[in-house]
Amino acid sequence: MKWASGVFAIAWMMRMRAIKNRERLRETRADNLEVYKSKIKILKSTWKRIKNSRRVVVHIPSLGYTEDIRAQMYNFHVEQNNQIARICSISDPNVDVIYVSPITVTDEAKQYYQKLLSLKKAIDSGNMNDITDMNTRITFVVPEVISHFGVSTTTIPHKKNLCLSSMLRYSPNALQRIQRLIKGRDAYIVPGMVHVDDLEVARILDIPILGSEPQVAQLYSTKSGAKRIFENAGVSMPPGDYDIYSSDQMHETISQLIINNLDIKRWLFKFNSSVSSNGIAYCDITKHLTCYSHVMKEKARYGKEWCHKWAHESSFHQVFSEIPRILRQHACPLNRILYPNWESFKVAFLNEGGIIEAYPRAESVTVLQADMMIEPDGHTQLLCIGDQISESSAFKPWGISVPQSSIDSDYVNSVCQKVAASCQSRNIIGHLSLTMVTFISEETVRSFVSFLQSIGNHVIIIKER
Incomplete structure (x- = not known):
């Protein structure tokens, strides 16, 4: 009995400690958000002066996607480092760049980039004597914990794909080096996909982030979130719908879209938060729709009245009854490794939510x-x-x-x-x-x-x- 009571007591203590840690984490993140908001207000009021004066831009090309998305990405560190062209911002003579790299940068690579960038002024003027020394204006910083988090060098997705801002947060040496470089100077962070750890890094460095707060960035970087922005902007978009989260909603939506756009042959299904083509499937639905000729006759019979939903009723039910079969047999996910068939793609699609849109004919x-x-x-x-x-x-x-x-x-x-x-x-x-x-x-x-x-x-x- 004493042993059992001891086990329960330890379990209870561990649970309470976890609850307190989660609460402390929420408070810390709330505090970081308030610091971010206060810093962005100052940045807005002083931006006109800052952008025309000497300043340091701290580039953190972090891809702060959700953990599930990062786990599906191949060569995640390479994907983040694809933003290395950011160092070209030193073409502005008022800008010094600190580039936080997700991979180790060799001395040869540093010399290559510095020499390449030093040629810009000479190329613009046509005078080789105008070559400038960029060694003091660009600094590469590599978080020291990169080697401890198992950065994958293979073409297989890695479960430990921590985003760069998280690695920098847990790298005190790298943070201290950046602090020394920006001390007493105007500086701000240019992020990638903003993550909560970007706010923590900004608080430690005591500089603002030139970017949206994480929740806003994550929401409107989704396919459905982008559709809301485009609708509000009044720009042209393909026929489609967004915020699809259930099987019935998917089938009803695509059926109605087909009725409204009988000339569209191919339809796309996209995850809300997909990277590259991982979360895309397509289907040439009208090609396999046995009732297509009947629906076209119905459209011709109703003429101008076809724009009313009541005219679609019988056609809609026919199309709706065929949609599950057509998608199951003919829909093609682009990434067959992650999603070998429609059913596996559909499960992931409905779990995450997504959009349906027409492909141009x-x-x-x-x-x-x-x-x-x-x-x-x-x-x-x-x-x-x-x-x-x-x-x-x-x-x-x-x-x-x-x-x-x-x-x-x-x-x-x-x-x-x-x-x-x-x-x-x-x-x-x-x-x-x-x-x-x-x-x-x-x-x-x-x-x-x-x-x-x-x-x-x-x-x-x-x-x-």
Whole structure:
């Protein structure tokens, strides 16, 4: 009995300790959020002075996705380090850069980047005597705990994919080095996908974050969250719906979308928070719809009245009855390793939520990427517009070509300004990436149509001249 009572007592003490630790963690995160808000207010009031004076930009290219998403990502540290082009921001003579690297940077790599960047002024002027020394203006900082968290060097997803901001938080030596470098100087953090640990790092360094608070960033970086921004901005979007969380809702939604858009052949299913093409499946539904010819006859019979929902009733039920079979037999997840069939994809889709949208019915589809920054004072900078370069699929881009040549630049600028205004109304600031789909419409020959597709937080410091 004494042994049993001792076990219960220890279990109770451990449980109470865990409860207190969770409560302490919530209080700490709440305090960090308040510090973030106070710092961002100061940054807004002083931004005009800061952006025109000497300053230090601390780049932390952390991908603070949820743990489940990070666990599915291949070469996670490489994905984070894809943002190394941020160091090009030293092209502004007032900017010194501290780049927090998710991988070890060799001396040879440092020398390469420093020499490459030192050539910019000479290339612009055409005079090789204008080569400048960048050694004192760019500093690479590597969190010392990287080796302790099992950074994966394989092509297999790694369960210990801690984001960079978390690693930096637990690296006191790296934090102290950054503190020494920014002491007495104007400085701020440029994050990647903002994580709660970014707030902790900002509090320790006592500098603001040029980005949204984590909950806002996480919400509007989802596919459904982006759709809300686009709706508010009044920009063109593909036929579709968002916030899909149940099987019945999915089947009802896609059935109604098909009835409303009988000319659309391919439909896409996308996770709310997916990376690359991992959370995408497609299905050419009308191709396998046995009642398609009947529905087309119904549409012709009703004529102009087809726009009313009551005219769809019999057709809707026929389409709805076929949808589960068609998806089960013909839907194709793009990542067959993670989701070998529709059923496995569907379970993950409904667990996370997602969107359904039309794929353009065109032979040639170009994806456009626009990178911009919403400054703390509300001013918007369009940093880069380019056409994505893809592999065999438009869903797997590996780069962009600048400048873009797909659509009128004035139109793209107008769309970006509308989206930026919608983002500002939701307290979103910092760097954003928008992707738009452009294609030649069959109805309006040789004119381009753009569908706004998604929004993200990745930073690309490239200015289109």
